[in-house]
Amino acid sequence: xxxxxxxxxxxxxxxxxxxxxxxxxxxxxxxxxxxxxxxxxxxxxxxxxxxxxxxxxxxxxxxxxxxxxxxxxxxxxxxxxxxxxxxxxxxxxxxxxxxxxxxxxxxxxxxxxxxxxxxxxxxxxxxxxxxxxxxxxxxxxxxxxxxxxxxxxxxxxxxxxxxxxxxxxxxxxxxxxxxxxxxxxxxxxxxxxxxxxxxxxxxxxxxxxxxxxxxxxxxxxxxxxxxxxxxxxxxxxxxxxxxxxxxxxxxxxxxxxxxxxxxxxxxxxxxxxxxxxxxxxxxxxxxxxxxxxxxxxxxxxxxxxxxxxxxxxxxxxxxxxxxxxxxxxxxxxxxxxxxxxxxxxxxxxxxxxxxxxxxxxxxxxxxxxxxxxxxxxxxxxxxxxxxxxxxxxxxxxxxxxxxxxxxxxxxxxxxxxxxxxxxxxxxxxxxxx
Ligand code: GAP
Numbered sequence: 001x002x003x004x005x006x007x008x009x010x011x012x013x014x015x016x017x018x019x020x021x022x023x024x025x026x027x028x029x030x031x032x033x034x035x036x037x038x039x040x041x042x043x044x045x046x047x048x049x050x051x052x053x054x055x056x057x058x059x060x061x062x063x064x065x066x067x068x069x070x071x072x073x074x075x076x077x078x079x080x081x082x083x084x085x086x087x088x089x090x091x092x093x094x095x096x097x098x099x100x101x102x103x104x105x106x107x108x109x110x111x112x113x114x115x116x117x118x119x120x121x122x123x124x125x126x127x128x129x130x131x132x133x134x135x136x137x138x139x140x141x142x143x144x145x146x147x148x149x150x151x152x153x154x155x156x157x158x159x160x161x162x163x164x165x166x167x168x169x170x171x172x173x174x175x176x177x178x179x180x181x182x183x184x185x186x187x188x189x190x191x192x193x194x195x196x197x198x199x200x201x202x203x204x205x206x207x208x209x210x211x212x213x214x215x216x217x218x219x220x221x222x223x224x225x226x227x228x229x230x231x232x233x234x235x236x237x238x239x240x241x242x243x244x245x246x247x248x249x250x251x252x253x254x255x256x257x258x259x260x261x262x263x264x265x266x267x268x269x270x271x272x273x274x275x276x277x278x279x280x281x282x283x284x285x286x287x288x289x290x291x292x293x294x295x296x297x298x299x300x301x302x303x304x305x306x307x308x309x310x311x312x313x314x315x316x317x318x319x320x321x322x323x324x325x326x327x328x329x330x331x332x333x334x335x336x337x338x339x340x341x342x343x344x345x346x347x348x349x350x351x352x353x354x355x356x357x358x359x360x361x362x363x364x365x366x367x368x369x370x371x372x373x374x375x376x377x378x379x380x381x382x383x384x385x386x387x388x389x390x391x392x393x394x395x396x397x398x399x400x401x402x403x404x405x406x407x408x409x410x411x412x413x414x415x416x417x418x419x420x421x422x423x424x425x426x427x428x429x430x431x432x433x
């Protein structure tokens with residue numbers, strides 16, 4: 001099994017990711033996050049928000065509507081240019097993205113392909129109550145435009161001054177021709193983005209672009225991504241998206257292949273200029289210092305939450321030999337781990353142990369996500385938590401009743417130590433920082 005198959009299996013087995021609408025045979029390109037997956041994703045988004053909004057004085061947040069006026073998508077260029085080249089096999093009629101095919105014959109049946117035609121990725125939807133008068137619009141293809149259409153609102157309702165950024169996290173939708181690779185290419189997914197507005201000065205803005213590249217790379221590293229598993233890849237000029245002046249991807253080494261995880265784009269003044277043109281609203285910024293009015297340049301960092309979650313799982317996945325047996329561990333950064341601590345009573349049929357363990361779990365739950373397991377032998381419970389990425393396990397045994405202490409076991413080192421129940425909160429607060 002390669003790492004993709006291993007993660008697919010673990011994700012389903014442990015409750016990270018399930019195929020969407022599975023009991024109805026599934027819906028291609030959609031996924032549901034289970035009890036552990038939802039925590040992982042939430043932790044990624046919270047960390048993003050903390051570093052990008054909370055800890056910065058020059059960035060504010062926003063949460064725009066998913067469905068916007070269709071004019072937005074005309075202005076942004078998504079209706080005319082947001083497409084991939086599609087080919088169809090003349091024999092089996094399977095469809096593929098022409099730019100991702102290795103040969104010139106169908107990989108499924110060896111048939112010949114049609115000429116490529118551009119296939120628009122926007123997902124259509126209809127609003128309104130009267131048949132025939134419904135408004136055709138779109139589920140947003142990127143979360144970006146919700147920020148740019150609010151550029152003036154943010155300026156007039158807050159005290160921001162250039163340079164400043166607006167961050168957003170939310171769902172985006174694309175009618176991908178070939179969804180696949182677990183959540184890697186989905187039709188519904190989440191993005192975490194920053195739109196950073198700067199003076200329209202190419203040299204200075206390229207410096208800011210470099211700073212954001214570095215900042216985003218460091219963010220992934222600070223959350224435990226291995227240095228050798230990340231790299232920058234520059235987009236060639238003829239590969240640039242319709243809005244971009246320059247673009248780099250942060251790529252992750254997923255098994256044998258480098259895969260895009262986040263894009264850092266220099267969008268020039270594309271979005272504000274186009275919205276000014278299409279809406280008729282003045283989108284310029286008035287510079288108090290120079291008394292000039294201008295359209296700002298935009299530096300964007302655009303990450304996929306689902307891709308980050310998938311790659312954090314791959315990055316943390318380890319199989320190691322312990323006493324002749326294979327131990328599977330998810331070495332997730334404690335900040336990202338779905339559960340921080342698991343609490344076990346040594347024996348489920350000893351009410352005093354269960355009661356004490358429940359009390360401990362109850363106290364810890366006030367501060368963190370706590371898992372509970374009272375089934376099977378302790379060794380199996382440890383293994384299950386290793387696979388779930390839980391950094392610490394607490395076992396309540398008979399000595400706990402006498403001495404007021406418990407065994408704490410570390411996921412990564414498997415070392416165990418006795419810790420006073422009274423000091424548990426402080427013990428974990430220190431280690432999970
Ligand atoms: N606003 C710019 C933008 O959307 P993008 O490179 O098209 O740029 C940014 O997308 C990120 O969104 C990607 O790096 C990837 O992490 C994520 N993403 C894009 N399409 C995706 C898909 N079909 N499934 C999952 N994630 C996707």
